[in-house]
Amino acid sequence: MSRFIRHCLTPLPIVTGLALSPSQGLAADTAKKSDHDHHDRYRRPDKEKSFDSHTLDDEEHLTVIGHGFNTLHQSIGLSRMPQDVLHTPQNINVVPQALMKQQNVKSLDEALRDVPGVTSSIGEGAGGMNGDQFLIRGFQAQNDIYEDGLRDFGVYSRDAFNMETISVIKGPSSEVFGNGTTGGAINMVTKMPGLANRYTADFSGGSGGYYRGTFDVNQRLNATTAFRIEGMGNENNIVGRDYVNSHRWGIAPSLAFGLGERATLVLQYMHQQENSVPDFGVPVVKKPGTAYAMPITQYGIPRTNWYGTNSDENATNDNMETARFSYKLNKHITFYNDLRGGEFYRTFAASKATCDQTCVNNYFLGNPNAALVARSGPVGAGKGTGPGTYMAPLPYQQTSWSVQNVGSMVADFNTSVLKHQVVAGFDVERVNDVRSQSTYLKPKPYANLVNPNPNVGNLDMVPGDLNPGGLVNLGGIGAKDHTNGYGFDAGLFLYDQIWFTNWLSIKGGFRWDRWQTSYNATGGNVAANPDVHFHNVTSVFNPNTSLLITPDSHQTYYFTWAKSTTPTGMYVTNGSVPIRPPGNTIANPEKASLYELGAKYSAFHDRMGFTASLFRLEKNNATNADPVTGQIVSTGDTQRNQGLELSVGGIITRGWNITATYALYDSDTTASLTKANIGKNVQYVPHNQATLWSVYDAFSTKPYNVAFGGGVTWRQHVWLDPGNTARAPANLDFDAVVSHRFNNHWKVALNGYNLANRLNYQSLFSNRATPSAGRTFLGQLSYSY
16 A cells, blocks of 8 residues: 555656647747746746656657646746736636547537536527627626637637637636626637647547548747647537537648747637537426426427528638737846737528417427427517517628737836736727628428428528518617627736745736727618617726735635626627617626635645635626527626635546546525516526546556546536526536557547436527537547657
8 A cells, every 4th residue: 555655646757648739839848938937936836846848758759748637837828817827816727638638629618518617508689699608607708708818709619629728717807808707718728839840630430420630730940930730620410409510620820930039929820610500409498387497308309309490500700810929028027919800700590499388388288289389589579470570580691800919018026025026018909890680581480399390491581671671679779780889998907916925925906998889770660760879988997906825836825806897888799789778777887796715736746736716706787698689688686606616637646637626606696676586596507516537548558558537527407597487407417438549649539428318408598408419429530740
């Protein structure tokens, strides 16, 4: 036993059996020289006890960079947050590259299933939003998605082919990111060029007609310059869902200059296209005699039933150009400037299934074949069967563009006996959106609840201005066929961390923003509904303060208080009506406060990382999606979510990795204009949630090596509406993997997902839920050189 204990506590030279990509090339080659090394005296672990980069023996010729599954010493990937995860006083869940490779993660949505407190929402509205729509700790976060610290405004499903790691930074972070981030922010760190040549490719195939291929080429051009390009092609259906499919491809070249030098410039481009069939799920209904509503598939309707039509489509074309510059003036000061432009194009048409009371009665009271589902959403006041009577997501064409520039300075210096780290800078961004609605001359026919038929024929789609009577009312502003808007933000941020001793420091700062937004809705029947033009300017100030205790380089204890503000008009590209009319008393900014007490510990020579946090998140004037129009509206509610979050990740012993999380949430509405909602749970927030993933690599140096393992994801039931009258049942998902390396270059793996073929629900909305994929198997063949 003593020999085993000594073996477990011995620093591991490598993380064996992991197909880690050296795509942290920039992080390894330059980040440690620029925005890492000059902070060593404050936060880096003792070098003799860390293993930032080690090489396997000559028999394997693989290089592992980073701490694998212990992400506490990992960079967050933002110049504005220069400390690593361990020394940042906030709960941060990191999905590392090693975990994504073992799970064969294909998208941002899949990766975030390893993070407690993140829920996928069905994008909604008369504008028919879809794509990646997330909630963090129950609060809207579709406007809080970042890539390398710059906001990604696009409304699309993000593929993981060029993602290195993904971080979920919990709680308000407005002093870093600006407006928004009530529940938190999602930051994707992309793959960067490095000075080590590397060539990889893989192909996957399996259930549901799934085919996927990716490649990743990193080429050193000279001593300080490197080029990298990643590509992806993906085609798949969804197991357990009829007629739903996706076809997408993408490419992401990048070029880095000055690697290892004082001045570094990285140029990046990302292009992704997708043509898919949107899945707005199944209706949530209340069975006669029951206490609350549930998805109709809980009552005998097959999970395969899809209530869309053959005219539904989701075509996106997304482009981003990025230039990231850093300059180390001296050992104390480093400057950063990140610039990005984005262009997003979208053609969208979807169906929202609604089973009204007549439909419910027919199904449950003995006449199921007469149960009919409206495919155009809830019926408005003018009930009927003709065009213009449904609050449906009409077809639309969307063109958006954005520009953002963030400049910052990180300065380390002493004043008398005090050490300081000051971060200061500016953030300027502009986002613009233009949308044109189309209409159908023919009404969408009802679908049979039991046996829906998507083949509805030609519905005669025309531009909205040719059929004003077919337009729907956009959140009270009238039936309009053309909308456009913009948001412009100018922000300044400053914070200082002061060390009184080597183990005691305080951190405090603020960010000031001036948010200007405009929204115009024109066209339609102007005589009945005049054109509208809204404009709003909001100046906000968000402070943040933390107390940190760091007894040594392996542990941190902290208390943090932070605030965030979400002004009206934040949802420029991903809301049907992004700004409320003037004079609306509850259209004031949404404000949130965070109180968090936490501990982080990197143990056993940095092989294992442990985190724990107790938090209370309070938000007033909460926003929700209207169940009829889907519009993001201010409710006037005050909501609170408090709880405990735990995580562990690392290497138990040689070749055996583990990642586990647990979250206990206690949420309620503390004040509301709707008195019945007071005391009810916040929608989409589970009471308990947990994940576990573990893989063991046996005989890693032998020809007969095999890695095997798996995990479980569990989420307790969640309420779907503020009044707690509808809920989605618990999710329980079992996954597994087995893999074998033939030599230094080839590997084969088999992943299984939802092995119990359980009926789970991943994407949720107040009156609909989308069943997750059924039992799925994917084989993968990988080449690396």
